[in-house]
Amino acid sequence: MLKINPEVLSAIKENRPVVALESTIISHGMPYPKNVQTALEVERVIREHGAVPATIGIIDGDAIVGMTPEEIEQFGKRKGIIKVSRRDLPVVYAKKLWAATTVAATMIIANQAGIKLFVTGGIGGVHRGAQETMDISADLQELAKTNVTVVCAGAKAILDLPLTLEYLETMGVPVLGYKTEELPAFYTAHSGLKVDYKLEDAKEAALAMFEKEKNNLQGGILICNPIPEEYSMDKKVIDEAIEKALKMMNEQGIKGKETTPFLLKTIVELTGGDSLESNIKLVLNNAAVGSEIIKEYCKLK
Numbered sequence: 001m002l003k004i005n006p007e008v009l010s011a012i013k014e015n016r017p018v019v020a021l022e023s024t025i026i027s028h029g030m031p032y033p034k035n036v037q038t039a040l041e042v043e044r045v046i047r048e049h050g051a052v053p054a055t056i057g058i059i060d061g062d063a064i065v066g067m068t069p070e071e072i073e074q075f076g077k078r079k080g081i082i083k084v085s086r087r088d089l090p091v092v093y094a095k096k097l098w099a100a101t102t103v104a105a106t107m108i109i110a111n112q113a114g115i116k117l118f119v120t121g122g123i124g125g126v127h128r129g130a131q132e133t134m135d136i137s138a139d140l141q142e143l144a145k146t147n148v149t150v151v152c153a154g155a156k157a158i159l160d161l162p163l164t165l166e167y168l169e170t171m172g173v174p175v176l177g178y179k180t181e182e183l184p185a186f187y188t189a190h191s192g193l194k195v196d197y198k199l200e201d202a203k204e205a206a207l208a209m210f211e212k213e214k215n216n217l218q219g220g221i222l223i224c225n226p227i228p229e230e231y232s233m234d235k236k237v238i239d240e241a242i243e244k245a246l247k248m249m250n251e252q253g254i255k256g257k258e259t260t261p262f263l264l265k266t267i268v269e270l271t272g273g274d275s276l277e278s279n280i281k282l283v284l285n286n287a288a289v290g291s292e293i294i295k296e297y298c299k300l301k
């Protein structure tokens with residue numbers, strides 16, 4: 001069952017701009033209370049830019065599209081909220097659980113609700129060592145098949161970025177740089193890798209979305225928006241923290257869906273909270289850019 005907040009529902013029906021947001025970043029991506037403060041701040045930025053925010057999560061087996069601030073608070077502090085991707089949805093609905101949606105699960109629900117654009121921090125990707133572990137985020141498959149544009153700050157350097165790009169190419173996902181030719185690396189603006197195309201502005205991004213739909217091309221679009229230089233981390237500092245966190249992960253035998261939450265948390269600890277500040281800033285920046293893009297898109301319809 002989809003429960004769409006009335007404000008979100010009327011915006012969708014009236015072709016007004018709506019931005020979907022995920023809940024895994026709240027429940028498993030940041031510590032309390034900064035997770036809740038950030039989620040509310042992201043919604044505020046989206047409203048300031050003239051769009052309607054719709055934070056998505058699952059409460060007692062109902063998919064909520066457009067959480068209330070009280071519900072966001074619950075997702076930030078309640079224990080035992082599970083992280084769910086596509087494969088989890090049937091059982092989460094059947095068992096009437098509380099669940100935080102990843103990029104993949106949020107895309108599915110946003111699409112069912114008729115929302116065309118989704119803003120997050122970073123997507124999941126091909127993990128380092130995937131040649132052996134086969135740990136490749138289901139986010140990538142979802143981008144290949146679900147008609148939602150995702151605005152992010154690239155994929156984190158905890159992943160194997162070159163392999164993530166190869167995978168997205170194979171799956172037919174356009175990887176576009178927002179005012180950049182380089183794939184951003186989440187905490188920093190630079191990865192040394194190229195995106196497929198540079199988008200000059202929000203209008204061009206909206207046109208790409210429009211053409212995809214017009215030409216009946218199934219699947220998402222990935223728009224990569226670099227972290228602003230002033231909030232970017234020092235590359236050496238973040239690379240060292242990532243290496244150390246990956247080593248700790250292997251020593252502690254962390255695997256599967258625990259991987260991403262463990263690495264994010266450990267990197268925050270290793271950088272004395274600096275990586276969390278960067279993470280917050282880049283999400284806010286994505287919210288502003290995503291709102292501008294969906295506003296332009298609505299004008300084309």
Ligand code: PSU
Pocket residue numbers: 022024025026028029030085101102103104121122123124125136137138139256257258259260264
């Ligand atoms: N990147 C972040 N913060 C996050 C995530 C990614 O900066 O919280 C979450 C997203 O919800 C993403 C998920 O979909 O991690 C990927 O998890 P996995 O690698 O297990 O697919």
Ligand code: MN
Pocket residue numbers: 135136137138256257259
């Ligand atoms: Mn995985």
